Every structure is written in C-alpha cells, then in structure tokens.
Amino acid sequence: MTALTRSINIRTEIPGPRSRAIVARREAAVPNGLYKAHQIAVDHASGALVTDVDGNTFIDFIGGIGVLNAGHCPPEVVAAIQAQAARLLHFSALVGTYESYVELCERLNVAVPISGPCKTILSNSGAEGVENAIKFARAATGRQAIIAFEGGYHGRTLMTLSLTSKTSFKKTFGPFAPEIYRAPFPAAYRMGLSEAEAVVRCWEAFERMLVAGVGAEAIAAVIIEPVQGEGGFIPVPAEFMRRLRAFCTSNGSLLIADEVQCGFGRTGTLFASEQLGVEPDILVSAKSIAAGLPLAATTGRAELLDRAHVGGIGGTYGGNPLACVAAIEVLKWMQQPGVLERANQVGSVIRERAFGWQREMPRLGDVRGLGAMIALELVRDPASREPTPDDVLAVVKYCAEHGVLTMRAGLYANCLRLLMPLTISDDQLQEGLDVLEDALRAVIG
Numbered sequence: 001m002t003a004l005t006r007s008i009n010i011r012t013e014i015p016g017p018r019s020r021a022i023v024a025r026r027e028a029a030v031p032n033g034l035y036k037a038h039q040i041a042v043d044h045a046s047g048a049l050v051t052d053v054d055g056n057t058f059i060d061f062i063g064g065i066g067v068l069n070a071g072h073c074p075p076e077v078v079a080a081i082q083a084q085a086a087r088l089l090h091f092s093a094l095v096g097t098y099e100s101y102v103e104l105c106e107r108l109n110v111a112v113p114i115s116g117p118c119k120t121i122l123s124n125s126g127a128e129g130v131e132n133a134i135k136f137a138r139a140a141t142g143r144q145a146i147i148a149f150e151g152g153y154h155g156r157t158l159m160t161l162s163l164t165s166k167t168s169f170k171k172t173f174g175p176f177a178p179e180i181y182r183a184p185f186p187a188a189y190r191m192g193l194s195e196a197e198a199v200v201r202c203w204e205a206f207e208r209m210l211v212a213g214v215g216a217e218a219i220a221a222v223i224i225e226p227v228q229g230e231g232g233f234i235p236v237p238a239e240f241m242r243r244l245r246a247f248c249t250s251n252g253s254l255l256i257a258d259e260v261q262c263g264f265g266r267t268g269t270l271f272a273s274e275q276l277g278v279e280p281d282i283l284v285s286a287k288s289i290a291a292g293l294p295l296a297a298t299t300g301r302a303e304l305l306d307r308a309h310v311g312g313i314g315g316t317y318g319g320n321p322l323a324c325v326a327a328i329e330v331l332k333w334m335q336q337p338g339v340l341e342r343a344n345q346v347g348s349v350i351r352e353r354a355f356g357w358q359r360e361m362p363r364l365g366d367v368r369g370l371g372a373m374i375a376l377e378l379v380r381d382p383a384s385r386e387p388t389p390d391d392v393l394a395v396v397k398y399c400a401e402h403g404v405l406t407m408r409a410g411l412y413a414n415c416l417r418l419l420m421p422l423t424i425s426d427d428q429l430q431e432g433l434d435v436l437e438d439a440l441r442a443v444i445g
C-alpha cells in the first residue's frame with residue numbers, strides 16, 4: 001500500500017552525527033540504568049511527526065510511551081500553557097488553591113466510570129498516582145495486603161516497583177515493600193489457552209492464594225491494569241474483572257484500576273474500564289492526561305478518599321498549574337465528538353493490516369489490544385510460542401532506520417507496542433505501517 005503524502009524524511013544514517021554526539025554526552029553524564037529505545041536526539045515534534053537534530057523526520061508510533069494521544073504540541077494545549085506560564089508557574093496545592101487544579105479535579109470526578117460522588121488528588125507521575133491509590137485503600141480499609149498481577153507494571157518507586165511483576169526491572173533493587181501478593185493474570189495467548197479457559201485457570205489460582213498466600217480479611221485492595229501495558233497490551237477479560245469486582249465488594253476490599261497507560265482515550269473510550277463494564281473504586285490516570293506535562297490523577301469514591309488523614313497525601317509539585325491547564329485542554333478535546341472514535345479507527349486499520357501480515361508470517365504469533373492500544377507478539381514458531389525478544393529489537397531498529405519510532409513491551413520483551421498519537425493522519429498511519437511491514441518481512445518473513 002502506498003501512502004499519498006510522504007511524511008518520513010531520512011537524510012542521514014540513523015543515528016546521524018549530531019544525534020551521536022549528544023547521545024555520547026548523555027552516556028557520559030547520565031547513569032547507564034536509564035534505558036533508551038533509540039539512539040536519536042530529538043529536536044522538535046508536531047502531531048505524529050518527530051524531527052531529530054540531524055533534520056530527519058520520523059513518524060511516531062510510540063508517542064512518548066503513550067503520553068501523546070493528543071499528539072505532539074497540540075496548539076490549544078501549547079497556548080494554554082503559554083498563557084498560564086506568564087501568570088503563575090507554581091504555587092503548591094499544599095500552600096493554597098488555584099482554580100485550574102480544582103477545575104481539573106471536578107472534570108475528572110464526573111468523567112471516570114465510578115458512580116456516586118468522587119474526589120481526585122493530583123500528583124506528578126503514574127507511580128505517584130498509584131502510591132496514592134494504595135495509601136487511600138489502606139487508610140479506608142484499615143488493612144495492609146495488596147493483590148497485584150503477574151505481568152503488571154505500576155512504576156519504579158519502591159511501592160510501585162514492589163507491585164510491578166517483571167523481575168528484570170527489579171533485580172538488585174530489593175528488599176521490596178511487604179504485604180504484596182501476586183496472582184496469575186489471564187494472559188490467554190501466553191498460557192496457550194482460550195480466554196475463557198485462562199479466566200477459569202487464573203480464578204482457581206486466585207482462590208487458592210486466599211488459602212495459601214493471604215487471607216481475604218487482610219486484603220485492602222486489588223490493583224489491576226484493565227489493559228496490561230508494559231506486560232504486552234493484554235486486555236483483562238471482562239469475566240475476570242467481574243469476578244474481581246464481586247470479590248472486592250463482598251470482601252470489603254477496593255478495586256484499583258491502573259489506567260496510567262490504557263486510559264485517556266487510548267482504547268476508544270476515555271477509560272478502558274468503561275468497556276469492561278466494571279466500576280473500580282479508585283482509578284489512576286496519567287501519561288496522556290496532560291499531553292506531555294508531568295501529571296497524574298488518583299480519582300475515587302469520595303467517602304473512601306476522605307478517610308486519609310489531613311496532611312497524609314500530597315507533594316510540593318502535584319497538580320502544577322501548567323500541567324492542570326494542559327490537562328483541561330486535553331480533556332475538552334477528548335470529549336469532543338469523534339475524537340474517541342478515532343482510536344477505534346486507528347486500531348481497526350492496524351488490526352486489518354496486522355492480521356494480513358500474520359497470515360503470511362506465522363512468527364507474528366499474536367495481534368491483540370483494545371482500540372488503538374495494539375501489540376504484535378513475535379515468537380520462534382506458532383506451536384512453541386517461544387518468545388524472540390531479539391527479533392523485536394531488530395524490528396525496532398529497522399523501523400527507526402526507515403523513519404518510524406516504535407518500542408518493545410511484554411513480560412518477555414517480545415512484543416512491539418504501538419501507541420501513535422490519535423491525531424495521526426490516515427496517510428501517516430499507512431506510511432508508518434508500510435515501514436513496519438517491511439521490517440517484519442526483513443526480520444521474521
């Protein structure tokens with residue numbers, strides 16, 4: 001398929017000389033532990049296009065790891081930030097009140113799929129948002145234990161890394177926070193089961209955990225990503241979510257939806273939980289909430305959130321005025337007719353092409369996700385489903401050299417995740433997918 005208008009413009013080898021020089025300085029100045037998927041140094045970006053310091057223009061299929069659903073530098077957001085920057089950069093919600101903080105919380109309180117009165121507290125990162133959710137759950141229930149899932153990712157602070165499953169993120173950093181129990185996640189493809197079978201198997205394990213791991217009476221909360229992000233874009237089967245909801249309700253535990261990656265329009269609804277038909281008690285959003293400014297929101301049932309003691313929650317910067325005005329603009333844009341539908345359109349285009357590739361290239365083991373949150377899982381062969389993480393790295397490299405930025409994911413790092421801005425044009429989407437198709441043919445074809 002040939003795109004009508006070409007956006008990619010690669011003028012140097014990748015990385016180009018200027019990028020290489022800046023990356024060399026980074027390596028001298030920044031600890032090695034900070035991973036970088038790409039060797040380029042970026043200069044500027046707009047919509048779904050990124051231009052590096054060597055003048056190469058790429059189509060962005062990773063969107064700052066799911067932060068740029070509204071695209072790079074959306075003009076309304078930039079204008080709001082510029083106007084705000086001239087009036088007030090910082091005050092701190094611990095010192096007093098500014099209206100943008102309150103307005104954003106009011107908007108989120110009615111936007112989340114939680115019935116009844118809600119409240120929201122703002123912080124700076126997804127990890128902080130999750131930390132707050134855990135604090136609220138413990139304060140509200142008077143219990144300590146938290147159930148998290150295999151393949152789950154919740155951040156890199158001590159509590160959130162403790163909740164996170166993937167051992168390669170955790171090695172050498174323990175000991176981890178206590179009272180966290182991990183249950184199997186119904187990852188049907190990896191388990192080699194149908195979704196229904198995976199739910200039954202994982203529910204048996206959940207019930208066994210209540211006998212062999214942690215007593216139900218100790219459980220403050222169950223935290224789950226409605227679509228696992230870092231774990232490889234695996235939607236929670238609705239039936240599993242319903243069982244978790246029923247367990248939490250009858251057990252007096254809270255259900256926390258971590259929508260840091262899958263929220264804010266990525267999946268075709270404002271929040272992925274809406275599609276599962278299950279209401280969480282607390283919902284954490286971040287990433288695409290503020291088009292790139294650091295912001296997270298922990299929103300939940302007012303009577304629960306109000307049980308944390310005065311002075312117990314907060315931080316110097318949380319809900320910075322620039323981030324708040326940016327988020328208000330993002331939310332207004334996302335609630336316009338047709339915007340969320342765009343995620344489904346983007347997702348359908350990707351699926352249609354990816355299912356075609358899968359028919360020709362059996363090593364493209366699985367194509368899955370929700371809305372425009374889609375991952376491709378690469379394996380040695382369809383029967384063994386042995387993960388091939390090196391193939392994903394080769395695809396990422398090929399794509400970058402040919403003008404498309406992508407990134408890996410998955411418990412076994414063998415998934416390619418697609419998180420392009422929802423503002424991507426049809427031509428840009430097709431052009432980027434053309435490159436991805438060539439990359440797959442070169443690596444697993």
Ligand SMILES: Cc1ncc(COP(=O)(O)O)c(C=O)c1O
Pocket residue numbers: 065124125126127128130153154155156225229230258259260261262286287
């Ligand atoms: C589901 C989920 N929760 C929490 C986090 C942590 O967010 P942050 O990196 O902003 O701390 C992430 C980040 O990728 C995430 O995907």
